Amino acid sequence: MAAPRCSGMVGTDVTDLSSSGTPLLWQTAAPPAWQNRGRTAQASPQVWAAPRTPQETAQSIAHAAEAGLRVRPVGAGTALSPLAVGQEVMLSLQGMRGVAELNEAAGTVTVWAGTPLGELAAALDSRGLSVPGLGGHAAQTLGGALATGAHATGLASPRLGAAVTELELVDGQGELRRLRPGDPHFGAAALSLGALGVVTRATLRLQPAYRLRVSTRPVGWGELMALGPEYAQAAPYVSLTWRPAREDHEAVLLRRAWPAETGTGAPATDVPATGAAQGGLLGGPAQALAEAGTLFSPLPAPVRGLLEARAQADAVLAPQHALLAAGDPLRELEYAVPLAALTPALRDLRAVLAQAGTQGTALQLPVGVRFVAPDELPLGTPAGEGMAVIALGAPLALPPEVTGPHFRGAEGVLRAHGGLPAWGRLHALGEHELAALYPGWAEFRAARDALDPERRFGSPYLRRVLGE
DSSP states (O other), X not given: OOOOBOOSOOOTTSOBXXXXXXXXXXXXXXXXXXXXXXXXXXXXXXXXXXXXXXXXXXXXXXXXXXXXXXXXXXXXXXXXXXXXXXXXXXXXXXXXXXXXXXXXXXXXXXXXXTOBHHHHHHHHHTTTEEOTTXXXXXXXXXXXXXHHTOBOSSTXXXXXGGGEEXXXXXXXXXXXXXXXXXXXXXXHHHTOXXXXXXXXXXXXXXXXXXXXXXXXXXXXXXXHHHHGGGGGGSSSEEEEEEEGGGTEEEEEEEEEEEEOTTSOOOOOSSSOTTOSSTTXXXXXXXXXXXXXXXXXXXXXXXXXXHHHHTTTOSOXXXXXXXXSBOSOOOEEEEEEEEGGGHHHHHHHHHHHHHHHHHHSOXXXXXXXXEEEOOOSOTTSOOSSSOEEEEEEEEOTXXXXXXXXXXXXXXXXXXXXXXXXXXXXXXXXXXXXXXXXXXXXXXXXXXXXXXXXXXXXXXXXXXXXXXXX
16 A cells, blocks of 8 residues: 655644654644634634644644543644534544545555545546545545545435545554444445544445536526425436525536546536536535626636526536535534425425514525435444535635524524534534434444544543533
8 A cells, every 4th residue: 555645734843753653743742733724613722633644643642642532633734613623632534635545456456545536536536536425515525524424416426434444443442443344333434424443544445437518597486385395306416506695506416427437537618527516516605606607606706607608508517526625614503304394394484484574684695405325334324315415605705693594593493394414514402412312322332442442532522512
């Protein structure tokens, strides 16, 4: 396997303690303050650790245990929830990135956990390959995407964690483990919230790269309510973007075009291969509806321009990794509701957002709807027909006190319809509410007790959502 590629993040203010028998970068003198991309979480850790190999990662955890310190792994900071926040040790794997091994015969790729998804997607696309379920932000690291349950959109598209065939993880005792399907704690580790250990690399299933044929059609509110959730089955990838206050709704159907079986990985001619735009081709509200404007304004800029130039065109072609978002985030609330609840949830959401506008500031906050297939992960999507993922977003420039009534009202609606909160987004639920929502909760708790009995990876946020 190839050694991880260091990212150049090591500066003169970071001390290499390898001479003292601790081969890791362990910064205790004025460690940097940390803030996520959405400015919704901050931390001032006592120690900033930046191991460069799995062995250094294991020694990092052992060193923290000797000092009685808790550790939080941190990726690119794309999550809006404070999952990564740690006030004792924050451990970054961004120095461990790249493809460790590509096994085309076995149909797998082993990737270092600090690898950004955009880099991984582009590297595989150049070989005519891709990973199923790839979704999230292009800057998001593989480890962060797995920890938060990132996914694309479509009832045939499960979370990225469902594509994992092997995980390498350092547990709370500093032991380096390899977990595979069939191991008792494998499913929990594939979507772990960073609560079971530090994932150092993962092996993922491969599939042929393909291009996406994108067709878009605006629909009115009445038509949307009449369609119900059936439109989610009209294509492999489907999303809806909606600006409630304007009553201009647009369902975006994304169809798989053809497998790139030649292995050339040639970029699509219409949409840049680096990603459709800041919101991703089928992103949620995070940029898809941030701009006010014309019929096509809910779409990312390059796609919007193409559609405005050829409004009668049947389809636009894009590479698969155009699904990844690539711009600045919004403040987002996101819940997955049962498919049968989608139409009533949207109807109630429309009413509560209108009410919040009359009681406070009238806002045209964007709403996005995506879909996700069921999986076997304890904290993933429960078995069944899949779920509709509804997200409400607000520009970061809007103060939380202005958007608060809208977010609280929306969360109440989505919870009332049996919604499951997105682990990387904002929500107000605690351990007892979450335990009642996830059939695999006891399985995850057992995995945590086995892999981190001393709660080495604990934090105030994890105490709230997972308990002790």
